[in-house]
Amino acid sequence: MGTGVEDLHLYPVCPLCHADLLVELGSVDCTHHERYSAPLSPQMHWRRCEQCRHVFRSGYYTDEANEILFRGTNENQVVGFDMLGQRWISARMVDRVLPFQSGGMWLDVGFGNGSLLMTAQEYGFDPIGLDLRQGTVDAMRELGVQAECMDFCSAMLEPKCSVISMADVLEHMPDPRAALESAHRNLVEGGVLLLSMPNMDAPLWHVMDAEGVNPYWSEIEHVHNFGRRRLYELLEEFSFTPVQYGVSERYPVCMEVIALRREPVVTP
Numbered sequence: 465m466g467t468g469v470e471d472l473h474l475y476p477v478c479p480l481c482h483a484d485l486l487v488e489l490g491s492v493d494c495t496h497h498e499r500y501s502a503p504l505s506p507q508m509h510w511r512r513c514e515q516c517r518h519v520f521r522s523g524y525y526t527d528e529a530n531e532i533l534f535r536g537t538n539e540n541q542v543v544g545f546d547m548l549g550q551r552w553i554s555a556r557m558v559d560r561v562l563p564f565q566s567g568g569m570w571l572d573v574g575f576g577n578g579s580l581l582m583t584a585q586e587y588g589f590d591p592i593g594l595d596l597r598q599g600t601v602d603a604m605r606e607l608g609v610q611a612e613c614m615d616f617c618s619a620m621l622e623p624k625c626s627v628i629s630m631a632d633v634l635e636h637m638p639d640p641r642a643a644l645e646s647a648h649r650n651l652v653e654g655g656v657l658l659l660s661m662p663n664m665d666a667p668l669w670h671v672m673d674a675e676g677v678n679p680y681w682s683e684i685e686h687v688h689n690f691g692r693r694r695l696y697e698l699l700e701e702f703s704f705t706p707v708q709y710g711v712s713e714r715y716p717v718c719m720e721v722i723a724l725r726r727e728p729v730v731t732p
């Protein structure tokens with residue numbers, strides 16, 4: 465590391481549609497980011513796929529770079545952070561799921577401060593959390609919630625889940641396709657996939673761009689900038705039906721989408 469590119473696995477093609485028609489969108493300094501430290505590239509390069517219009521970073525961090533990135537944890541992602549305040553936000557997320565699923569296993573991928581799982585448990589769901597950090601998993605278990613240190617993309621859960629939530633997770637993942645495949649594999653028929661992430665199709669995104677205050681171009685933990693349009697296409701491709709759009713209360717200009725698992729269409 466040091467010259468600025470070896471900390472990334474570069475994408476030779478679009479990570480969503482695998483086309484190689486990529487356009488450079490520009491580079492942004494990310495050295496002011498809280499998680500940034502010196503051996504990581506000081507700039508983030510963004511690209512757009514000309515075939516499917518997906519916008520993504522030139523690459524994703526190597527394991528070695530991730531170790532530097534994860535030396536600390538953002539305060540609001542520590543298990544138990546602001547339990548009383550977060551409970552209100554989590555409850556409104558659970559409320560939106562209830563018309564579609566009202567019990568069974570609720571899996572939260574990358575459960576962060578744990579509030580969503582604790583609140584889902586209050587509502588009568590059986591909560592389980594997956595996280596890549598053992599310390600976070602241990603802290604969640606101490607609060608009496610089942611948690612496993614496991615990569616979601618290779619997970620095979622039994623029984624299957626009635627709800628899988630990925631709140632501010634998909635845009636971090638090197639391969640979002642593998643995550644949606646896993647979500648489909650691990651959900652019951654009609655099960656709920658609850659996703660939240662920034663929405664670059666939102667008018668406010670462009671206002672932030674015009675004013676030069678859009679934080680997401682220098683968010684070093686993000687690999688993708690999804691918009692509602694591209695996300696919905698991707699969901700359809702993986703046999704999910706988006707049924708509800710909402711605005712997330714967790715971070716600025718984020719969407720919160722509910723999609724239902726359906727059986728894949730088998731073409732003869």
Ligand SMILES: [Zn+2]
Nearest residue numbers: 478481513516
């Ligand atoms: Zn593409």
